[in-house]
Amino acid sequence: MSEQNDPHHGGTGHDHAPNEQDVHDSLNHIVSPVVYITVGTLLLILTATTAAVSFIDLGVFNAVVALFIACLKASIVVLFFMHVKYSSKLTKLTIFSGLFTFAVLIALTLSDYMTRAWGRW
Amino acid sequence: MSDSTVTVTGAHAEHEHPPYQRHHFASMEQQVDTTSFAMWLFLLTEIMFFGGLFTAYLIFRNWYYPAFVEASHQLSIKEGTANTAVLIVSSFTMAMGVWCAETRRRGALVLCLCLTFILGLVFLGIKYDEYHEKYEKHHVPGLHYSLKSFTDPASDPEVHNAYPDDKPLMPDMARHTEIYFGLYFAMTGMHALHMIIGISILAFMIFRARAGAYTTGHVTFVNNFGLYWHFVDIIWIFLYPLLYLISRHA
Amino acid sequence: MSTDTIVRLPDQATARIPKVNFLSKENGLLSWLLTGDHKRIATLYLISITFFFAIGGALAGLIRLELLTPQSDLMAADTYNKVFSMHGIIMVFLFLVPSVPATLGNFLMPMMIGAKDLALPKINLLSWYLYIIAGGMIIYSMITGGVDTGWTFTVPLSTHYVNTNVITTGLAVFVAGFSSVFTGLNFIVTIHKMRAPGMTWFRLPLFVWSNYAASILMVLGTPVLAITLVLIVLERALGIGVFDPAKGGDPILFQHLFWFYSHPAVYIMILPGMGVISEVVSTFSRKRVFGYTAVAFSSVAIAVFAFFVWEHHMFIMGVSNYSTLVFSLLTMLVAVPSAIKIFNWSFTLYKGSITFETPMLYSFGFMGLFTIGGLTGVFLASTGTDIHLTETYFIVAHFHFVMVGGMLMAFLSGIHFWWPKWTGRMYPEKISQLAALITFIGFNLTFFPQFILGMLGMPRRYAAYPPEFQVLNVFSTAGATILGIGYLLPILYLTWSLKYGEIAGDNPWQATGLEWQTQSPPLTENFPEIPIVDHDAYDYEWLERKQKEVTSVG
Numbered sequence: 001m002s003e004q005n006d007p008h009h010g011g012t013g014h015d016h017a018p019n020e021q022d023v024h025d026s027l028n029h030i031v032s033p034v035v036y037i038t039v040g041t042l043l044l045i046l047t048a049t050t051a052a053v054s055f056i057d058l059g060v061f062n063a064v065v066a067l068f069i070a071c072l073k074a075s076i077v078v079l080f081f082m083h084v085k086y087s088s089k090l091t092k093l094t095i096f097s098g099l100f101t102f103a104v105l106i107a108l109t110l111s112d113y114m115t116r117a118w119g120r121w
Numbered sequence: 122m123s124d125s126t127v128t129v130t131g132a133h134a135e136h137e138h139p140p141y142q143r144h145h146f147a148s149m150e151q152q153v154d155t156t157s158f159a160m161w162l163f164l165l166t167e168i169m170f171f172g173g174l175f176t177a178y179l180i181f182r183n184w185y186y187p188a189f190v191e192a193s194h195q196l197s198i199k200e201g202t203a204n205t206a207v208l209i210v211s212s213f214t215m216a217m218g219v220w221c222a223e224t225r226r227r228g229a230l231v232l233c234l235c236l237t238f239i240l241g242l243v244f245l246g247i248k249y250d251e252y253h254e255k256y257e258k259h260h261v262p263g264l265h266y267s268l269k270s271f272t273d274p275a276s277d278p279e280v281h282n283a284y285p286d287d288k289p290l291m292p293d294m295a296r297h298t299e300i301y302f303g304l305y306f307a308m309t310g311m312h313a314l315h316m317i318i319g320i321s322i323l324a325f326m327i328f329r330a331r332a333g334a335y336t337t338g339h340v341t342f343v344n345n346f347g348l349y350w351h352f353v354d355i356i357w358i359f360l361y362p363l364l365y366l367i368s369r370h371a
Numbered sequence: 372m373s374t375d376t377i378v379r380l381p382d383q384a385t386a387r388i389p390k391v392n393f394l395s396k397e398n399g400l401l402s403w404l405l406t407g408d409h410k411r412i413a414t415l416y417l418i419s420i421t422f423f424f425a426i427g428g429a430l431a432g433l434i435r436l437e438l439l440t441p442q443s444d445l446m447a448a449d450t451y452n453k454v455f456s457m458h459g460i461i462m463v464f465l466f467l468v469p470s471v472p473a474t475l476g477n478f479l480m481p482m483m484i485g486a487k488d489l490a491l492p493k494i495n496l497l498s499w500y501l502y503i504i505a506g507g508m509i510i511y512s513m514i515t516g517g518v519d520t521g522w523t524f525t526v527p528l529s530t531h532y533v534n535t536n537v538i539t540t541g542l543a544v545f546v547a548g549f550s551s552v553f554t555g556l557n558f559i560v561t562i563h564k565m566r567a568p569g570m571t572w573f574r575l576p577l578f579v580w581s582n583y584a585a586s587i588l589m590v591l592g593t594p595v596l597a598i599t600l601v602l603i604v605l606e607r608a609l610g611i612g613v614f615d616p617a618k619g620g621d622p623i624l625f626q627h628l629f630w631f632y633s634h635p636a637v638y639i640m641i642l643p644g645m646g647v648i649s650e651v652v653s654t655f656s657r658k659r660v661f662g663y664t665a666v667a668f669s670s671v672a673i674a675v676f677a678f679f680v681w682e683h684h685m686f687i688m689g690v691s692n693y694s695t696l697v698f699s700l701l702t703m704l705v706a707v708p709s710a711i712k713i714f715n716w717s718f719t720l721y722k723g724s725i726t727f728e729t730p731m732l733y734s735f736g737f738m739g740l741f742t743i744g745g746l747t748g749v750f751l752a753s754t755g756t757d758i759h760l761t762e763t764y765f766i767v768a769h770f771h772f773v774m775v776g777g778m779l780m781a782f783l784s785g786i787h788f789w790w791p792k793w794t795g796r797m798y799p800e801k802i803s804q805l806a807a808l809i810t811f812i813g814f815n816l817t818f819f820p821q822f823i824l825g826m827l828g829m830p831r832r833y834a835a836y837p838p839e840f841q842v843l844n845v846f847s848t849a850g851a852t853i854l855g856i857g858y859l860l861p862i863l864y865l866t867w868s869l870k871y872g873e874i875a876g877d878n879p880w881q882a883t884g885l886e887w888q889t890q891s892p893p894l895t896e897n898f899p900e901i902p903i904v905d906h907d908a909y910d911y912e913w914l915e916r917k918q919k920e921v922t923s924v925g
Contacts, residue, residue, distance in 0.1 A: 030223045031216075040213035047205050047361075051198065054366035062370075066362035074355045081216045081351045090563065091161055098165035101591045102172040104678050108697075109176055109627045112682065113183075115693040145488040145565075147901070155490045155564040162556045166594045173598035173628050177613055185619060263609030296612075297619040303611025307602065 029086040039080045046073050141339045153341050160345040164352045167315075171356055174308050178363060181304065185297035187290060191271055192301035193367040194284045195260060197251060201365035204247050205357065211240035212354040219347045222340040227333055230343070234327045237350070241320040248313055255302070262303045271295040305364055312360060315353045322346060377655065377726050378879050380797065386874035388795040392892040407492030408895050413478035414793075415499050420474060421862065423465040423506055428858065430458035435817075435851040438844045443834035451834035452519035453535070457509075459522030460540060464547045465506055467778060468636060471643030472554055472589075473498070475785045476582045478793060480558060482886035482893065483576050485567025485902045490560040494553050501550035508543035512536040521832060523633070526614040526625040530606040538607055541600040548593045548600075551639070555589025558582055567885075569904035573667070576884055576908045577660060580667040581646025584674035588635040588642075592678070596632035599625065623689055630681035638677040640774060641741075642670060644781030645712055648734050651784050652716045654882040655731035656723025659909035662715045669708035676705040686757045695754045702752035709745055713738060728880075729800060732807040733784035740776025740814065744769055747822065762832075765825025771818045780810070783861060790865065791879045795891045796872030802864050810857030816850025883914050 050069040054062060079085040084092060139149060146152040182189045218233030252261075258277075259267035270277040271290045281287070290298075326346060329335065335343045380386070393410045403411055433454050437445040446454065477495065481488055489495050512518065518540045520529040529537045562575075562583050603625070605611045612618030614625045653660045660666055682690060682698035716738060725731070747769040751757050760766065791797050820843040825831075829840045836844070878887040889898055906913040 030220065033217060033220055036213055036216045036220070040209060040216075043209045043212075044206060047202065047209065050362055050366060051202050054362070054369040057370040062366075062368060066366050070359050070362050073358045077212060077351050077355055077358070081212055082348055090158065094158070094161050094165060097587075098168040098591070101678060102168055102175075105169075105172055105595065105631055106176055106179065108679065108682070108694075109180070109624075109631075111697055112623070112627065112690045112694040113180055115691040118691065118693060120692060143492075145486065145490075145492065145896075151564060155560055158564060159491055159494075159556060159560045162559055162590055166552050166556070166590055169591055170594035170598050173595045173602070173631075176628065177602070177624060180621065180624060181613070181619075261609075262611045293619075299610075299618055300612040300620060303605065303609070303613055307605055307611065311598075311601070 031083060035080055039076050042076060043073055156341050156345060160348050167352060178304050181300050188294050188297035189301050190368045191287050191290060192298040194280050194287060196365050198365055200247050200251050201361055204244050205361045207240050207244045208354045208357050211237045212351050215347050215350045219343055222335045222343040225336040227336040230336060231327060231330045234323060234330055238320060238323045241316055245316055260302050262299050266299050268295040271298050308360055312356050319350055319353055375726055376728060377881055379881055380873055380879055381876040383873055389890045393895045394892050396895045409477050409481055409489045409495060412495050412499050413474050416473040419503060420466055420470055423461055427458055427461035427466055430454050434458060435848040437834055439848050441836050441838045441841050448834045449519060453517035455832060456518050456521050457513055463522055464544050467640040467774060468551055470782050471785060472582055472585060475789060476643055479886055480579060480582060482897050483579050483884060485570050485885050485904060486565040487896045489557050490565055491557050494557055498550045498553040501546050505543045505547035508539060512539040512543060524603060526622045530603060530614055538604050541603050545597050545600045548597050551589050552593045555586035558586040567902050567904055574904060574907050577649035577666050578646035580670045581642045584670040585639045585642040587674045588639045588677055592632040592635040595628055599628040626685050626688055630684045634681040635677040638673055640778050644778045647781045647785035648716060648737055651730045651734045651788050652719050653909045654880050655728060656720050656725050657911060658719055658723040661718035665711055666715050669711045672708040680705050683752055686754050687761055699752055699754045706745060706749050713742055729803040729807055730784045730788035732804060733780045736811045737777055737780045740772055744772025744777055760825055762830055763825035764821040764829045764831055767831050768818050768821035768825060776814050791875030792886055792891045794869055795875055796868050797875045798868045798872060799864050806857055806860035809853060813850050813853030813857050817847050817854050820846045883909050883911060
């Protein structure tokens, strides 16, 4: 057992021996529970909202609003629960490439489905 | 007893590294960085995996909108919304669990993991109830699928009273409700499978957390599992409006 | 010392295989079955892949035997359907997709970047086990009747009209897919995170760039195949209706989802092979690869564009004409990065000191045959010609030119090139050059007539054909026999060389690249200490300076 002079001991103030080193995630950032509570509450509010809006007739915009709220919810889960806001560029690029590929799958498949009704030429 | 909380700063210390650092890594930082990136790549594959189902859903919903609307009325909005709330809270407890691991609160970590576990089970329980109801009403494709609720809505008083404006569908449009339910079971079933896998891993983690494995500085496992759990939550965040909220207005 | 070879071997009288190496480190079955060492896993893959290649090859032999005569006389049409289906499934999923990445990639990549192992050794082992499970399921499926839908599982045939082992085979391919996904995932993480100090992205060997691009395709594309197979299983077992026209489903949707993976799959198959060619062409012209940046970026460009072109497999299937315009144009574009590579390799050869050892012979074969195959792909990209040529033997010839004339030649080139590093022994040069020549002749005789057959209108996947096509078919079968000999010879002499081959030493080819600066076979941890990289790839001057420094042979 050795006690090391720890240059990384940042004071985050919690109940354990002072010469142990805290491990932070790869960008040395511990997200506080306050953020989590805020995000969680926001998610529940958005869920209630989307459920309520589905009872109102907005025609084609029902789908738009529902998907918009879903994307909003997903974004805050990704940014805060999954720490992407505090993550490296590589992580952000990785997520983007996945979403991009998914978008390509949908868009180019739709290029067939949406143009079928246009007739032969 | 050896002190497993000793960590080294820098890679120059030849063999004085934590016991949980693998030998092909030069430092703990590299190991954490690498395994986290690996988990993100795995989540990418999951995006594309579910992506195929979402594509199929998109096309058939556009083609058979009336069938999809009426079929979605067969799902209980109460149970769907409840499940969404359950998963959101479980994501919260999981995120708190990661925080507990990072700040070395062993008891709190175990509590958070247990709560996540229980909420996961609640989700599955509600799902089972929904599936069971679908089975009873003959809305499971391949198992004596019945079009009666759609060609003759009056025969299904529970749903008919909630949505009295639902017109009887012509048989050819009513047929398409089977595609809706096929996709419903495929998508929620695949999601539930991921939940089951997650809950199993949670059980293992609770055991290990009680032994203090994650509160000595090695939080990677909890962190990466957290990423997985949040991702499964995100899938549900999209499944919920697409399957339950197509059109509930009068 | 002869001037028409660059081979430099240690004095055979005193040379020995290093006592401590990854093969000798531990003994016993479990040390192999539970290994984390990427080189051992690569060896396991090499043996398994060769096994499945042999089965796939035997099925090809049966196909060619049947096609000797116009009638369906060797086997019933249904049986023939099963034979070509299993041939395709085994060759695509159990041979071509894993071939270079899982064998050469696994073996070399960590060494090429200066790492001790891949980032996730246990996942690497898991990949191999998934591959073996998939292989076992496919053998089981074959024994209990096989599938006859073609490797493309087209619906509604596969879901509603056949009673063969679609579900078993579909699930087997699902498992093989995840083997591939985990390999790709491992590679991407390793290349990003485990490079040695000084090994920047633009100092990486082009083999690493190619495998990186292929890995992106594996990770992003394969899951879509997986979910498509799940939907087939559900459609077949439960009749969910997504692909069933009677319930309003769309069979074309299956094809969109299937080809969304299966087109990038062909680039998964060819990109690592192109990486091999970069390494071999450079070494045997003693010159750095011309236009390194262009080759590196073209690999990534191929990976990106690969996702935009899948509908060219569906031009006649009932998709909208407007979408065929879009995809036709995009397909023409995807040919460009591949062509860039051919130009760059050609300019690498120009004014190089070229020698003709076996790996180089296979590489020459690749460059010529892949160019032909690739060009015929451009003919097929044009919707007008595709309408006539699709589902004929023209397509069969096209993909065999790129996959067999291209990929398989690249694989053999790589196996020969890195054989001394892997085993510590050289293969016998004369017989291997002969085998390469036999393969080249056999290949052209087998598949060139098939272009003509396709133009004349012979459909693919038919056991019987009009008698006027017989002559060309006989040529093709004759070629196949020669080709078979060409593939049998390496299996025999490479096995022979394990015991009787000359000792190779560290760097028989005097190649650049970190893998050549360490012993053959390598240590389990690859390097005694992690190298610090201070030079570009293919830096022959650095190699020359280093060789002058080293006064003793390891």
